[in-house]
Amino acid sequence: MxxxxxxxxxxxxxxxxxxxxxxxxxxxxxxxxxxxxxxxxxxxxxxxxxxxxxxxxxxxxxxxxxxxxxxxxxxxxxxxxxxxxxxxxxxxxxxxxxxxxxxxxxxxxxxxxxxxxxxxxxxxxxxxxxxxxxxxxxxxxxxxxxxxxxxxxxxxxxxxxxxxxxxxxxxxxxxxxxxxxxxxxxxxxxxxxxxxxxxxxxxxxxxxxxxxxxxxxxxxxxxxxxxxxxxxxxxxxxxxxxxxxxxxxxxxxxxxxxxxxxxxxxxxxxxxxxxxxxxxxxxxxxxxxxxIAAIRATLPALPEELIQKYITVYGLPEYDARVICDDKGTADYFESLTAVTTQYKAAANWMLGPVKSWLNEHSADISRFPVTPAALAALIHLTDSGKISFSIASSRILPEMITATTEDPLAIATRLNLLQDTNADNISPIIDEVLAKYPDKVAAFRGGKKGLMSLFVGEVMKLSKGKADPRLTNELLAEKLKG
Ligand SMILES: Nc1ncnc2c1ncn2[C@@H]1O[C@H](COP(=O)(O)OP(=O)(O)OP(=O)(O)O)[C@@H](O)[C@H]1O
Ligand SMILES: [Mg+2]
Ligand SMILES: [Mg+2]
Known part of the structure; x- marks a missing residue:
């Protein structure tokens, strides 16, 4: 100016x-x-x-x-x-x-x-x-x-x-x-x-x-x-x-x-x-x-109050809290969701990620989202317990829940054979395959380039179609890379 x-x-x-x-x-x-x-x-x-x-x-x-x-x-x-x-x-x-x-x-x-x-x-x-x-x-x-x-x-x-x-x-x-x-x-x-x-x-x-x-x-x-x-x-x-x-x-x-x-x-x-x-x-x-008091008693929680609660009590980033409170429907949904899960950050990630994407794709507001807060909480718990990865949960299970709204997420994961593999006997050969494919990177890792770990993990995930348990994968990889 x-x-x-x-x-x-x-x-x-x-x-x-x-x-x-x-x-x-x-x-x-x-x-x-x-x-x-x-x-x-x-x-x-x-x-x-x-x-x-x-x-x-x-x-x-x-x-x-x-x-x-x-x-x-x-x-x-x-x-x-x-x-x-x-x-x-x-x-x-x-x-x-x-x-x-x-x-x-x-x-x-x-x-x-x-x-x-x-x-x-x-x-x-x-x-x-x-x-x-x-x-x-x-x-x-x-x-x-x-x-x-x-x-x-x-x-x-x-x-x-x-x-x-x-x-x-x-x-x-x-x-x-x-x-x-x-x-x-x-x-x-x-x-x-x-x-x-x-x-x-x-x-x-x-x-x-x-x-x-x-x-x-x-x-x-x-x-x-x-x-x-x-x-x-x-x-x-x-x-x-x-x-x-x-x-x-x-x-x-x-x-x-x-x-x-x-x-x-x-x-x-x-x-x-x-x-x-x-x-x-x-x-x-x-x-x-x-x-006047009777009317005051009917006031819902106001957006700025909810935002403060999400930041201070739930520990959410301000950005997440603000996006969730943009409209009352979304905030109401989140309130119901957090009444059945204490995985607040995971719940917020689901709202801002997969749920929002679905709403955008369908130009819909949350009242049209077919998955109930209780069902979404079950999916969050399933992910948190390590039985499925977030990527499987959002790309495979959620779409199933959207179309078959009554089946619970664990049943869907079992039916589609998507449960995470926690068996070292299955993951070990995949890791060997990955390490054999990247001898230079393995040498570099052993020479000190520890950042390459995520590449190995990523490759194992790809080969296992997302089913290898990440915690176990990390452990096994660390073991094998010791040399
Ligand atoms: N000098 C100013 N500069 C900017 N805004 C002003 C100024 N003086 C008054 N205002 C604003 O103008 C608005 C006047 O609205 P108000 O409804 O009181 O009167 P009005 O426009 O004459 O009435 P109405 O249009 O409803 O018949 C208020 O929002 C006030 O804050
Ligand atoms: Mg006026
Ligand atoms: Mg006027």
Whole structure:
């Protein structure tokens, strides 16, 4: 980066909208499911026809609290909703029911890990609100259509403090947030389908100064990678403009994935005055300590806690622990696996090696892996006892277990005649054959090149088709090479 860019510090605050995985909408029993034929998940309440009354979805509040507790927020006990008034055709009511001054979760943080180290990104709040409908502009050359299925689907808006300073941090923050909502089961975290959406607020300031610069809000990124691209592009645009003597205006811009750049949607002067006021049709709701404690009791182990456990209690390398905890399914599988084997490192090797390869090959997630944790543990024990080698276990036995899921690994190894040979009378002639094949290497070994041992072992393995017991092979080889 040339000097002009390194003079500046980037400041980023993210607003993330996450659709909650409730069956019904936030204020009525219409289905909250994604998709469906247009305007089939609607009723007079979704559309706010006169005389209808909204009713609060308790599950949505539970989910918001779950996320808040996982993010170390303070939970607001006295909650009420507010109307955010604006006119747009995707909004059937002419207002959005949201929480304005009293968000259900306050403060808190999300842990992130980047190449620069570990940090806690501070949150401002998490509040509940309802989603708007969807405008469809691509169905007809002259008309736009509106689908209200999404109108009223519960959302949480997770608002960070302006606490991130690189696009890498923003990337790590979104990745962690997505992992958290998936661990908690409160949102599917799918940015491509729009069930998790992110607006990025970006400003720059001269390094060492503390006042915030003018912020620009960038919208319409449909992946975490595109949020990072949008930030990189916007930071450059702002610095270039300032360096050319220009002045930034507070505005909202739209990101274009095809070019990686953005265009202005509206400036602050055109910003809406939302005329917030308390929603008169919904009673304020009070949360008791018992209710919050009961939700806390349902929290699963969170990824960072599991990672720490795997490193400190199981002695795994951090890399292994992180890969295993990338998604909850894999972590759950590993939890079940380590409940039946204490061979933690071997278990991790199996997860990162053969299991992951199978999942990649089949573009599947772990829920489709046909071998149960108990069966995999049996295979690990069989390998550990020296009855079969890891290479035989992964290349021959595991595929059998995948297709014939009920046969136990020892039975498969016996049936296929793959049990490791621990009989010196069988291994000895193979060793003699190998040593006879490499007289020069034998001489070199005896002359001090001890590293050649692995070559001899490898050759014995090859000739025995992987069945020679490695410990015995090493012993016999050492004996014969003494000369
Ligand atoms: N100068 C700044 N530079 C970067 N980010 C900022 C700056 N000032 C505020 N932010 C961030 O902008 C975001 C503002 O979000 P918030 O939801 O509070 O307001 P909003 O965008 O006006 O509301 P909404 O879009 O929901 O109607 C926060 O994430 C905050 O941290
Ligand atoms: Mg906002
Ligand atoms: Mg905003």
């Amino acid at each position: 040339s000097d002009i860019y390194s003079k500046y510090e980037t400041v980023i605050g993210l607003e993330v909208h996450a659709q909650l995985l409730t069956d019904s909408k936030l204020f009525c029993s219409d289905s909250a499911a994604f998709g469906g034929a247009p305007n089939t998940h609607i009723s007079a309440i979704s559309l706010a026809h006169p005389g209808t009354l909204p009713r609060m979805n308790r599950k949505a509040a539970e989910y918001a609290i779950k996320l808040g507790l996982a993010c170390h927020c303070e939970i607001e006990k006295d909650n009420y909703f507010a109307r955010k008034n604006y006119f747009y055709p995707d909004l059937p009511k002419g207002y959005q029911v949201s929480q304005h001054t009293a968000p259900i979760c306050k403060g808190g943080y999300v842990p992130v890990v980047t190449d620069a180290g570990s940090r806690q990104i501070q949150l401002n709040r998490i509040h509940l609100e309802e989603d708007a409908g969807k405008l469809l502009h691509d169905q007809d050359p002259t008309n736009s259509y509106v689908d209200y299925n999404r109108a009223g689907v519960p959302l949480v808006e997770i608002v960070s403090e302006p606490d991130m300073h690189t696009s890498d941090e923003a990337y790590a923050y979104l990745t962690e947030l997505r992992r958290l909502v998936r661990y908690l089961g409160v949102c599917d975290g799918n940015m491509e389908e729009g069930s998790m959406r992110c607006d990025a607020n970006i400003s720059v300031r001269i390094k060492g100064t503390t006042t915030l610069g003018t912020k620009v809000e960038v919208k319409n990124m449909n992946s975490i990678r595109n949020v990072k691209r949008a930030i990189d592009n916007e930071v450059k645009r702002q610095i270039d403009l300032l360096e050319a003597g220009g002045t930034l205006i507070q505005e909202t811009r739209s990101f274009e994935a095809a070019t990686g750049s953005s265009f202005s949607l509206r400036s602050k002067e055109e910003a809406n005055d939302y005329r917030y006021f308390p929603e008169p049709d919904l009673a304020p709701f009070h949360l008791t300590d018992e209710f």
